[in-house]
Amino acid sequence: MTHSDREAIPMTVRRFRKKPVEIEAIQVTPHNCAAVADWVNGRPGAYKAGYAGKAYPDIGGVEIPTLEGVMRAAWGDWVIKGVQGEFYPCKPDIFAKTYNEVSVSETTK
Incomplete structure (x- = not known):
């Protein structure tokens, strides 16, 4: 059965907005990767075998x-x-479009 042989199924695409929830995040640098790995219970390492x-x-x-x-x-x-x-993980450009930093005063409310 090809796509053109199938009966058309009606589809309605709906729009959604992300709920405003707070998350914790840290940007990975060469100076903090071991601490980030400890935080996520993962392994600091490289993309090369043998460096994990x-x-x-x-x-x-x-x-x-x-x-x-x-x-x-x-x-x-x-x-x-x-x-x-x-x-x-989240790429920096997507992170910047998706999240705003919460000030310390906002987190203590």
């Missing part, structure tokens, strides 16, 4: 255990702790 478990400021990133498996955050990426305690 150590921080290599000139070639690496952080491996993050996520709900979808192990993902990597490169220098400059953000690591986000989601609303259910899950971690995932």
Whole structure:
């Protein structure tokens, strides 16, 4: 059966807005990758086999255990702790479009 042989199924695309929830996040740098890895209970490392478990400021990133498996955050990426305690990486341009930093006074309300 080809696509043209199938009966057309009506589809309605709806629009949604993200709920305003606070998350915790940190931007990965060569100077903090070991601390980020400890935070996510992951492994600091690089994209090269044999470097996992150590921080290599000139070639690496952080491996993050996520709900979808192990993902990597490169220098400059953000690591986000989601609303259910899950971690995932986010590219800086997407992070900037999606999140605004919460001031300390807002978090103590």
